[in-house]
Amino acid sequence: MKAKQKRIHVSEQGRPTAPGNNLDPWYSSYAARAAGLSASEVRALFAVASRPEVVSLAGGMPYVSALPEDLVTNAMSTVMRDEGPTALQYGSGQGVPKLREQILDVMALEGIKASASDIVVTTGSQHALELFSKLFLDPGDVVLSEGPSYVTAMVIFKSYQAEVAHVPMDDNGLIPEALRERIAQLKAEGRRLKFLYTIPTFHNPAGVTLAAERRAEILQIAQENGILVLEDNPYGLLYFNQQPPNAIRSLDEDGVVYLGTFSKTLAPGFRVGWALAPHAIREKLILANEAAILCPSSFSQMVISEYLSQADWKGQINTFRGVYKERKETMISALEEYLPGCTWTNPNGGFYVWLTLPDDLDSKAMLPRAVKELVAYTPGTAFYADGGGRQNIRLSFCYPTPEQIRVGIRRLANVVNGELDLLHTFTSSGPLTTRRSSQSFNAPPPNMS
Numbered sequence: 001m002k003a004k005q006k007r008i009h010v011s012e013q014g015r016p017t018a019p020g021n022n023l024d025p026w027y028s029s030y031a032a033r034a035a036g037l038s039a040s041e042v043r044a045l046f047a048v049a050s051r052p053e054v055v056s057l058a059g060g061m062p063y064v065s066a067l068p069e070d071l072v073t074n075a076m077s078t079v080m081r082d083e084g085p086t087a088l089q090y091g092s093g094q095g096v097p098k099l100r101e102q103i104l105d106v107m108a109l110e111g112i113k114a115s116a117s118d119i120v121v122t123t124g125s126q127h128a129l130e131l132f133s134k135l136f137l138d139p140g141d142v143v144l145s146e147g148p149s150y151v152t153a154m155v156i157f158k159s160y161q162a163e164v165a166h167v168p169m170d171d172n173g174l175i176p177e178a179l180r181e182r183i184a185q186l187k188a189e190g191r192r193l194k195f196l197y198t199i200p201t202f203h204n205p206a207g208v209t210l211a212a213e214r215r216a217e218i219l220q221i222a223q224e225n226g227i228l229v230l231e232d233n234p235y236g237l238l239y240f241n242q243q244p245p246n247a248i249r250s251l252d253e254d255g256v257v258y259l260g261t262f263s264k265t266l267a268p269g270f271r272v273g274w275a276l277a278p279h280a281i282r283e284k285l286i287l288a289n290e291a292a293i294l295c296p297s298s299f300s301q302m303v304i305s306e307y308l309s310q311a312d313w314k315g316q317i318n319t320f321r322g323v324y325k326e327r328k329e330t331m332i333s334a335l336e337e338y339l340p341g342c343t344w345t346n347p348n349g350g351f352y353v354w355l356t357l358p359d360d361l362d363s364k365a366m367l368p369r370a371v372k373e374l375v376a377y378t379p380g381t382a383f384y385a386d387g388g389g390r391q392n393i394r395l396s397f398c399y400p401t402p403e404q405i406r407v408g409i410r411r412l413a414n415v416v417n418g419e420l421d422l423l424h425t426f427t428s429s430g431p432l433t434t435r436r437s438s439q440s441f442n443a444p445p446p447n448m449s
């Protein structure tokens with residue numbers, strides 16, 4: 001068989017015009033913005049971690065098996081029977097009008113009053129993040145966000161050559177005073193601040209929720225400084241005990257762009273989310289949506305619309321809440337039992353617990369050993385743009401069963417204890433003991449700064 005020839009572009013003088021490297025001959029042809037799209041260092045490890053014997057506490061996949069199959073198949077067959085040709089056709093770049101009306105009912109649960117004409121349906125809220133970034137970010141701009149923050153939003157911001165500036169949180173979410181200081185500092189440096197990206201409710205990855213009084217304060221700071229707020233709220237309806245405070249968007253319709261999704265309250269496979277934006281921005285978002293994808297999937301939107309019309313969707317959200325609440329409680333009690341020397345957040349909703357390891361442990365360095373012990377997690381460094389988070393781990397309780405969660409935390413404890421013993425061996429001049437120093441085990445309450 002003839003060996004495959006390597007393709008190289010050459011100029012008239014016969015010199016390569018696009019000198020690449022051994023892995024990618026087109027390396028030097030990419031646009032500068034593609035440099036922001038680098039695979040995370042732990043990605044390869046996650047391929048190993050997806051083996052069935054590994055308990056994965058790493059991903060953020062909703063437990064879609066808790067959604068009765070007939071609820072979806074009934075909606076699908078009704079759509080195909082009654083409106084098949086429309087569902088299979090291109091549609092409006094803004095989204096199906098009936099679904100946009102129904103989205104108003106979903107958002108009303110979090111105190112939002114709006115008009116369906118200000119909603120743009122997108123291919124998941126991830127796509128809304130992409131469109132919004134395309135509209136607002138120039139190279140060198142600064143996006144403010146909580147530290148830590150949602151990793152794949154930061155990938156988008158970086159792909160538009162913007163920089164992420166983190167603002168610390170505590171157990172009540174983003175700290176308003178720290179936001180004020182960060183803005184003042186960046187302005188003094190002459191930086192161009194574009195927007196505040198925030199996940200105020202059941203934060204990914206921190207699990208914390210922005211307190212009600214802080215919501216108004218943060219809005220005021222944004223207004224004073226002429227900064228838009230991009231509120232990303234995939235988890236707000238998935239609370240366990242008390243309902244969280246109303247969305248930030250319920251307090252201001254001019255300075256907030258709100259992102260919602262059906263990924264966590266129904267299923268991510270539909271890929272349907274939305275942006276609710278002030279009028280002028282909405283217009284640009286529609287144009288950007290059309291340029292990118294022509295229109296969101298008519299089929300998915302119409303099936304969701306039918307589901308919202310005929311199924312007890314609020315009851316189904318309640319079912320999801322029960323499932324995740326049990327898993328969260330299992331995780332917290334396993335942490336108390338097996339990892340008493342760590343600290344963690346205790347979320348009232350959503351999918352994630354943010355764990356702080358004892359001093360001197362490095363979650364990224366520890367990951368290969370964890371995978372060898374058949375447990376996977378996401379190291380905290382993934383959620384910082386500035387190299388922070390080494391002492392942190394994001395643990396997801398959404399997908400594994402309660403039994404798997406207990407096994408996973410027990411395995412994680414073995415890894416942590418093994419690392420501490422190793423550390424002790426190399427740092428202690430005294431006799432080797434199997435337990436770690438009590439100092440690192442009495443860590444202060446988690447502070448995500």
Ligand SMILES: Cc1ncc(COP(=O)(O)O)c(C=O)c1O
Binds near residue numbers: 199204262268273
């Ligand atoms: C904070 C946050 N924003 C956006 C998304 C994207 O969700 P989707 O595109 O499925 O709506 C996720 C997904 O996990 C998320 O956690």
